[in-house]
Amino acid sequence: MTLLTTLFAAIICTIIWYKNAPSDKMKVGVLSLIYWGAALMWLADAIIEYISVKADYFTPAPAELLNDLYLGLYVVALGLVIWLIYLLIKDPKGFIKGLFHKEE
Amino acid sequence: MACVVVPVTQAVVTTLIRKAVKSKEEKAKAQKIGIETNNKIPFSKKLGWLNNMLWGGSALLIFEHIWHGEIIPWYPFLTGASNPAEVSTIFTEMATAGVLMSAIVTAVWGAIVLATNAMEKKELKADPAAN
Numbered sequence: 001m002t003l004l005t006t007l008f009a010a011i012i013c014t015i016i017w018y019k020n021a022p023s024d025k026m027k028v029g030v031l032s033l034i035y036w037g038a039a040l041m042w043l044a045d046a047i048i049e050y051i052s053v054k055a056d057y058f059t060p061a062p063a064e065l066l067n068d069l070y071l072g073l074y075v076v077a078l079g080l081v082i083w084l085i086y087l088l089i090k091d092p093k094g095f096i097k098g099l100f101h102k103e104e
Numbered sequence: 105m106a107c108v109v110v111p112v113t114q115a116v117v118t119t120l121i122r123k124a125v126k127s128k129e130e131k132a133k134a135q136k137i138g139i140e141t142n143n144k145i146p147f148s149k150k151l152g153w154l155n156n157m158l159w160g161g162s163a164l165l166i167f168e169h170i171w172h173g174e175i176i177p178w179y180p181f182l183t184g185a186s187n188p189a190e191v192s193t194i195f196t197e198m199a200t201a202g203v204l205m206s207a208i209v210t211a212v213w214g215a216i217v218l219a220t221n222a223m224e225k226k227e228l229k230a231d232p233a234a235n
Contacts, residue, residue: 037161040208
């Protein structure tokens with residue numbers, strides 16, 4: 001479920017990035033790469049788990065499913081926080097830099 | 105448990121490589137200023153895509169490990185490392201899941217780079233004046 005949640009986040013971000021391309025002022029491309037990286041890593045985890053438990057991988061216990069969904073939502077939120085920090089540091093609109101220049 | 109160590113290590117290495125490539129590209133650009141007008145995506149930018157995937161993915165994966173209690177904020181940081189019997193499990197996980205994670209991310213990045221290169225070549229053929 002964590003893989004699925006992250007995968008959906010990656011797909012949605014990629015669609016938003018493509019919709020606004022070639023302009024990427026909000027750095028949505030970076031956010032989509034963060035989610036894609038995580039989704040691919042969880043895919044590797046899923047492959048390893050599938051090899052060991054086979055078809056049982058697709059029938060998780062409801063409590064496990066709920067916990068994974070909860071984790072997935074936290075992961076999406078954390079990805080957004082990382083992106084927000086990156087956005088504010090890079091400041092592509094130059095708004096924060098402008099604030100400091102005004103004060104000088 | 106410790107699978108995330110492999111992509112993090114790769115991210116450190118690729119970040120260093122990117123820095124070296126970027127400085128080389130900037131030097132080359134400064135020497136050829138006014139001559140080169142092609143609009144190819146620099147390789148350092150392409151490496152940046154891999155870095156974003158590796159660092160971003162690793163950060164979220166570390167959070168997942170903290171969630172499951174596999175990573176702790178004090179020494180030895182990995183819960184499995186406190187038990188000598190589990191140390192071999194850590195290495196096995198790094199060699200299987202960790203390497204597979206890095207390989208999948210790198211393979212996808214490689215496919216993106218190949219597709220981008222093909223598009224650039226196609227563009228160049230269609231408009232040779234751009235070079």
